[in-house]
Amino acid sequence: MRLGCGAFAAGCVAVEVLGVALFLRGFFPPPVRSSSQPEPPAAPEPSAGASSNWTKLPPPLFGKVVVMLIDGLRDDFVFGSKGVKFMPYTTHLVEEGASHSFVAEAKPPTVTMPRIKALMTGSLPGFVDVVRNLNSPALLEDNVVTQAHAAGKRVIFYGDETWVKLFPKHFVEYDGTTSFFVSDYTEVDDNVTRHLDKVLKRGDWDVLILHYLGLDHIGHISGPSSPLIGRKLSEMDSILMRIHTSLQSEERKALSPSLLVLCGDHGMSESGGHGAASLEEVSTALLLTSSAFSRKPGEVRPPERVQQTDLAATLAVGLGLPIPQRSVGRFLFPVVQGRAMREQLRLLHLNAVQLSRLLHASSPAYEREPGFEQFKMAERLHGNWVRLYLEDNNSEVLHNLGAKVRRQYLGALKTLSRAVSSQVAQYDIYSMVVGTTVVLEVLTLLLLSIPQALGAAAELEVPLSPVCSLLFYLAFLLLWAMHVVVCTSAESSRYLCSLAWPMAGGVLALVSALLCGVLSTLTRTCVDGKLLRRNPTPSSWRWSELDFLILAGTVGHVLSLGASSFIEEEHQTWYFLVSTLCLALCHESYRACFLGDSGEPRRGSSPASALQDRSVHCDVLELDQARKSPSSLDRLGSREKYMVLASPWLVLGCCRLLRSLNQTGVQWAHRPDLGHWLTSSEHQAELSILSALSLLAIFALVQSRCSPLSKGALALGLLGVYCYRTATGHLLSPWQQDSKDLSRGIIEARFVYVFVLGILFTGIKQVLKSQVLAADAPAKTVGLWDVHSALVLLAALLFRPHNLPVLLCSLLIQTLMARFIWRPLGHGAAEVTVMHCWFGQAFFYFQGNSNNIATVDISAGFVGLNTYVEVPAMFLTAFATYAGPVLWASHLVNFLSWEPSSGSALGRACFCYALLSSVPVSAYIVLVTALRYHLFIWSVFSPKLLYEGMHLLVTAALCLCFTAVGRAGTKADAGRIARC
């Protein structure tokens, strides 16, 4: 059986996606969803010999607790110069009031939902929670809110809707505001504040939680140094003052102290985003205020650094609830400093018992942990102390001994908490190994079939011999035995073992089938190599400088993935490579124009091999026609010749411009860029003009090859894009000057969607028609270009307005390169594919993406949608993120199908595309496995892994499209060959 190399590559990538998915499942173990153990009873107070009767939980310390959570409240907004300037009341509380201030360190991923979970459960949510951030299911883990609800406390919540999803039945009263319309930063907060007066007056609640989103939205729009921040902080300060005064007056009546907690869920980077692990993103302010706190006047303490997870335990202690079971934090000791020694020790003991239980559950050798030993020691001392206390001993001795026990407990808690926090990451090595094996086998298969795939025939032999099937059964049996052994000896959970056995069997069969494929290809390659050595044919392939560059660039990029800085700054790698590529092309074009020496065909047509096969012969003839570069250069007029010389420089200029449009990465992300300048509110007019011009130019570039029907649709669609952006208030509209009511542009966006679908439909119809008729080449190219223009229109709708020049430049570069570089210089399909791939990658970063979750523009998922609908939102977000690579790939299909013999060219292109994306993925998977205990694994390497996985998925989809189009091409070719 023979298989076209396009179909082969598409199949390989599809299998590789499976492998990567398996690897990801093992690498990101899902967090424990249900607390299976019943709640253990509260530990009694230790007492050496004497009988203590205190077995119940201590009473609550505070009557009322208000948690005021401000999204993105970085520490310096409260404790820094901004706090002094804009939050006078809070500063007063921090400096002189009865309060304790801390800098709470959030663990990455610094995204809202995992942070809420961390604040309420005290545990460290898994990395996968980032992906589930958009669609949060109810929180089943033990947490403070559930405990409060169970204890009959009345909890009221106003703010971010995420809470309502996490705790669907826990609040007696709530009002959720949706956080997805990032451009709105006043109404989200007014919706919370409007309830405040009523609730504070009523006082029939125990816990009040307020979640303010406005600050974070301002950060996303204009960054932490914007003037809007100051205004928002003043607003928050006045709200805090209102709550605090109201609580104080309440306290006088109720006689029980209340607690006011001001905290942030995560910080804000210098560019205003969040999600990663930079110091600005993980440092949040935490302020606890209560009249129960005593404070010496004039005492100034710098805020202590604590963990964010400590708040859950503190709230539980404050409310007299059991500490959540999976909490890794220790409660903030200053909160209980004013209480009696016995109560302090009791609370410390409870926290230590909870932590040691958690340690016991997570590590088998818990008894040898230093924290546990310290805890046992402290417990013994505590028992002695209680005996002395019950025997009514001398108070000073008692106090000194108590202080010693307390110190011991605090040390034990610190060590225990650290030990428990570090045990969170548990990899499922078995799934990871199987996934890696699949990926590496696919890669080997692809690498081994390079000579065949890039040879003249572009076809591959699929081995189906009896030896192979025997080998397959043997390997399968062996793997199955191994699987059984691994699964029966397993202690921790393994995903593959928990699968139903047909599924696991399928995976193992896949592994063994791939193994057989690799082995048979290897033997054939060896045999071929021997044959070649026996009767050596003159090697017809000569390496040009460009091929060297392509190879070196690919290898260099793969190697660079080993360094965390290079991953953070990967955009620099691609910009560098693309610039170098342009210079190399420049060199080539100059040589071709002045010396005319690139005319010697790189792939010399050796007649002996060409005559072997008639179709090959036809192919080579056609290739040679396409490659007659001197003639094709000569055919160009002098003006075009100048364009050939100038276009690499134009491309370089475009790239440089785009590079300064969106600063991305980490090291230079704070540098001013054109994008920020354009999006700031005082430059709205410039942005409007730029967007309008870009849309016009996009139309001018795309329309020439469209069918007339889609030309009109495209024009209307691009007009609709502009209307949509004026409706959302990003751009100024020339016709209605004073429309203050910002609709969300639903109608306009849907209007554009209709045109996108219309153009897509006509395009696909034409492609299918040409496929059926099998000879109608021009109809097919027009159809393909229609599909391309539909994609362009969709991208224009989803891109933020300041990114429209990116789209324009991409189209411009595509046109320039296709007309003046690739066609006149006669590059082969493989080279053109690699260049498309590189440009696609560079444009991924030109759009402002990076290897950091925070830069994904989720607002693209809400264009034209009223509410959050999962599937379209995910698709739109993915398309907007990967628009660069997708558009370049679609241009590649178009470019290659203009050429004669497009079928085999598309097959080759598909193969190269698959190879180029699977090499970094495979290398990266191996690398991440090796670096899984690296310090930056969660902040740098894991997000990149998710990006790589997503990129592979996109590549697989693109390869399938390539193959579908290529199939039509081969049919048309077959018709031509039959005639030839």
Place this chain on the structure above:
Amino acid sequence: MKNIDIKRLLYTHLLCIFSIILSIFIPSVFLENFSILETHLTWLCICSVFVTAVNLVLYVVVKPSASTKRSSLSYKVTRFLKCCIYFLMSCFVFHVIFVLYGAPLIELVLETFLFAVILSTFTTVPCLCLLGPNIKAWLRVFSRNGVTSIWENSLQITTISSFLGSWLGAFPIPLDWERPWQVWPISCTLGATFGYVAGLVISPLWIYWNRKQLTYKNN
């Protein structure tokens, strides 16, 4: 004949390397606080002057290219002026290329320009000395099978290795080691220098190694 030529080539190259070493050590005698990293710009100027001077002197003394037929004074002067213009042009072109590669446009202009100057010194000056202001000849030398003498061959090697050195020199910039030499453009200039020196060392050896295979059209 050939061996003598290779020997001469080796000596001239050793002199060039020596001039670079001198440019590192001599200024510290006259200038206080001179070090390559801290007073980098000064070193760049001095190194560029030294290398240019040595190249010119060697050109006058060794005369590697076939003697030109016309040698009137006015011709020489115009030729020299042309060379100067070419040198300046190459500096500007390099500067533009660096900016296109991502060097800051407005800040650090002097640094970028001096990097362009030193790269021109390593590449354009030898080209001008050997080939004269003749773009066609340059293109011929830098394309496949275009060299016609060992001098041109060594020119090809040193130039390419200087470019390669400065290209590789950009790699450490994004790393977060926070060393003083990672600052733009120090790593690139150092890379260019190392590349140039490596080219100077490698080219005589390579030519010596391949002297049997190398056949030049004119020799």
